């Protein structure tokens with residue numbers, strides 16, 4: 209951007225609406241201005257920190273009027289933590305904005321005829337709805353401006369979340385409203401114990417330190433999995449930490465740890481060691497049990513996942529004699545969920561461990577009409593595969609944020625299944641894929657579902673039917 213624009217302050221901008229990815233939008237001299245930390249209706253002065261020929265980005269530095277739709281955020285970390293960025297907007301409006309995002313993306317990107325988008329299905333829980341949180345240890349706690357200005361010395365060991373866009377700065381979380389059950393107690397107890405015992409918190413820049421990461425997973429059945437990642441192979445201290453957790457929280461049903469000496473925190477390629485309890489937890493849905501291992505994906509809002517799957521099942525409208533393809537099946541949850549309504553379900557997913565879980569989940573639930581295949585969808589769903597398997601009557605697809613690979617879309621166009629139920633966590637890529645599919649399909653139902661209250665994220669289910 210030009211030097212002239214950088215740090216320029218634009219006075220009295222009225223925030224008009226929320227666009228994709230939760231960005232608040234205003235206009236200045238015909239240009240779009242995206243403004244952080246505001247709400248539609250605010251009147252603000254904005255300092256510009258980024259600009260392109262068609263838009264500018266900035267932050268509000270003075271509020272002249274607050275939107276009448278603002279509410280008091282409930283969390284003391286609001287504004288610093290990247291977690292629940294929409295706490296200042298009441299939940300009904302959050303839902304409206306999310307639904308509007310779906311409408312906007314389909315109008316802007318898909319440019320196909322769509323029916324009226326259904327009102328969004330809200331989440332019964334707007335706090336404590338997550339079943340999994342990932343906390344990071346750091347010896348470099350984020351200090352607020354007031355703390356820095358005070359000149360005092362502060363405890364720098366922290367356990368909490370990354371500051372958005374700062375990989376090495378961690379907020380020490382007092383209380384997190386995202387996960388209930390024992391999540392807050394375990395985090396605080398472990399942090400305090402580690403500080404008292406002088407155990408080292410991870411130095412993210414230099415990649416040293418004992419305590420690296422803490423993952424807590426919970427289920428609606430009351431089970432919990434706690435995984436501690438250690439950045440050093442110090443068996444005495446590891447034993448000390450794990451024994452502490454085991455004694456202090458006997459209700460943890462799966463207590464695990466990982467020694468991770470790699471540069472990143474991913475652990476799909478590492479051994480997970482069981483310190484006590486089982487090496488999985490179990491979630492229940494409509495009488496089905498789903499085993500969740502430390503490496504397994506499971507939708508993070510369990511109650512709302514059930515609502516989402518019910519929408520997918522209703523859109524699939526199965527009569528019992530259909531062949532269903534469940535693409536991007538993860539641990540086969542949707543496949544196993546709809547299996548009793550279909551003749552046969554074929555699930556495809558590239559994480560091999562997830563496919564093993566999917567098979568196990570079918571077995572645990574005595575489901576015999578599912579088949580699962582591991583591999584990249586574009587490599588598995590080939591002409592050969594199609595020739596050797598029954599033709600699908602319904603395709604359910606639930607890709608990651610990037611949407612479907614073009615080759616997968618091309619194959620779906622060749623397959624010509626009468627119905628496609630497209631579940632997505634990113635309406636922009638979904639709209640792009642729907643535009644491609646519109647060569648042969650029309651959209652007849654659109655149902656947004658809110659899985660993540662207090663954030664801009666929206667899940668969306670679209671039903672496509674083959675044109676005559």
Ligand SMILES: C[S@@+](CC[C@H](N)C(=O)[O-])C[C@H]1O[C@@H](n2cnc3c(N)ncnc32)[C@H](O)[C@@H]1O
Pocket residue numbers: 505506507536537538539540541542556557558559562583584585586606607608633
């Ligand atoms: C949004 S999740 C859906 C999971 C599942 N439907 C559920 O509800 O639990 C997307 C899944 O797609 C898988 N995936 C991502 N890219 C893939 C690819 N190219 N081929 C196959 N699977 C892929 C991911 O591993 C993940 O499990």
